[in-house]
Amino acid sequence: MSAPAAPTARERRRWAQYLVNERAEARVYRQLASRREGEERAILLALAEAEGRHEAHWLDLLGGEPARLPRPDAGTQLLGWMAKRFGSIFVLALAQNAEGRSPYDDEPFATPAMAADEKVHYEVVRGLAARGRRRLAGTFRAAVFGANDGLVSNLALIMGIGATGAAPQFVLFSGVAGLLAGALSMGAGEFVSVRSQRELLEATEPSNFADGGLEHLDLDANELALVYRTRGMPEDEALARARRIVQAAQEPGRSEPYRRPVEAADDHEVIGSAWGAAFSSFLFFASGAIIPVLPWLFGLSGIAAVVTALLLVGIALMATGAMVGLLSGGPPLRRALRQLLIGYGAAAITYLLGLIFGVSMG
Structure with a gap:
C-alpha cells in the first residue's frame, strides 16, 4: 500500500486559512458570550468549543502550528471588530450569513461531521439572532x-x-x-x-370575570371546562383542569389560578x-x-x-x-x-x- 501523497503548498495555505478563520470565529463567540448570561451564554460557549474542534483538525493536518499564519478573511475580521464594539444582534446576523457560506461542503480534507456542524451552527446562530430580532x-x-x-x-x-x-x-x-x-x-x-x-x-387575554363564582360551581357539572376548550385545550385535559380549579376554590386555604398563562406577553x-x-x-x-x-x-x-x-x-x-x-x-x-x-x-x-x-x- 502506497503512502499518502504529501500535501501541496496550496493545500497547506488553504488549511492555514481555515485554521485562523476557525480561531477568529471561536473568539467572536467567546466575546459575545462574555456579554450574555444563562442559556445564551452557554450556547455561545458551546459554539466556540465546536469551532475549537475544527481548529484542532486543521492543526493536525498541518502537523502543528505553522511558523507563519495568514490573516483571517475579511468577513471574519469584520465579525471580530463588530463583536468588540456593537450589540450582539448585528454580530449574530453577520455570523448567520457566515455560517451559511461554509466551504466545507466542497472541501475534500474536511470531515463530513465538520460540514454537518456548520449547518447546525447556522440554525443555532439564526435562533439566537431571532431572539434579538424579536426584541427589536x-x-x-x-x-x-x-x-x-x-x-x-x-x-x-x-x-x-x-x-x-x-x-x-x-x-x-x-x-x-x-x-x-x-x-x-x-x-x-x-x-x-x-x-x-x-x-x-x-381583548383576547383571559379575564378574571368568573373568579367570584368559582366556589359556587357544581364540582361534577359546570361549564368552566368549556372556557379551557375555547383556548385550544383537549376535552379531557379541560375537564380535569376545571374540576381541579373548582375544587381548589371550594376548599379554604387553597387556591389555583383560573387564568392559565398565555403568549400575549411575547406578542406585546x-x-x-x-x-x-x-x-x-x-x-x-x-x-x-x-x-x-x-x-x-x-x-x-x-x-x-x-x-x-x-x-x-x-x-x-x-x-x-x-x-x-x-x-x-x-x-x-x-x-x-x-x-x-x-x-x-x-x-x-x-x-x-x-x-x-x-x-x-x-
Whole structure:
C-alpha cells in the first residue's frame, strides 16, 4: 500500500486559512458570550468549543502550528471588530450569513461531521439572532420604515416640484413642509396602529370575570371546562383542569389560578410600545426626509442641487437597505440595491410628471 501523497503548498495555505478563520470565529463567540448570561451564554460557549474542534483538525493536518499564519478573511475580521464594539444582534446576523457560506461542503480534507456542524451552527446562530430580532421588531420596524418613507417621499416631492421650474426657495419650502407633514402623519399613524394592535391582544387575554363564582360551581357539572376548550385545550385535559380549579376554590386555604398563562406577553414585546413606535417613526421619517432637502438648505440650486440630492439619498437608501438585509439574515447588497431602485424609480416618475406639468403650464 502506497503512502499518502504529501500535501501541496496550496493545500497547506488553504488549511492555514481555515485554521485562523476557525480561531477568529471561536473568539467572536467567546466575546459575545462574555456579554450574555444563562442559556445564551452557554450556547455561545458551546459554539466556540465546536469551532475549537475544527481548529484542532486543521492543526493536525498541518502537523502543528505553522511558523507563519495568514490573516483571517475579511468577513471574519469584520465579525471580530463588530463583536468588540456593537450589540450582539448585528454580530449574530453577520455570523448567520457566515455560517451559511461554509466551504466545507466542497472541501475534500474536511470531515463530513465538520460540514454537518456548520449547518447546525447556522440554525443555532439564526435562533439566537431571532431572539434579538424579536426584541427589536416593533420600534426597529417603525424606525426603518420611517426613514425609508422620508427619503423616498420627500425626494419624489422635491424632484417633481423642481422639474416644473419652480424657484429654489419654493423647492426648499415644499421640502420642509413635506418633512413636517409626513413626519407628523407617520408618527400619528404608527401610534394608532400599535395601540390598536395592543388593544386587540388585550381583548383576547383571559379575564378574571368568573373568579367570584368559582366556589359556587357544581364540582361534577359546570361549564368552566368549556372556557379551557375555547383556548385550544383537549376535552379531557379541560375537564380535569376545571374540576381541579373548582375544587381548589371550594376548599379554604387553597387556591389555583383560573387564568392559565398565555403568549400575549411575547406578542406585546414584539409589537412594542405605541409611544416608542410613534416617536421613532416621527424622528426617523424626519431624519430621512431632511436629506434630499440639504442641497437647497446650503444654497445649491438647479442641476447641482438635484444631482447632490440624488447622491445623498442614494447612499442613505443603500445604507437602510443593507441594514434591513443584515438584520433579517438576507444578503445586504441585494437589499441595498432593491431600496435604491425603488427610491430612484419613485423620484423618476414624479420628475417626469413635473416636467409634463411644467411644459403644460408654460
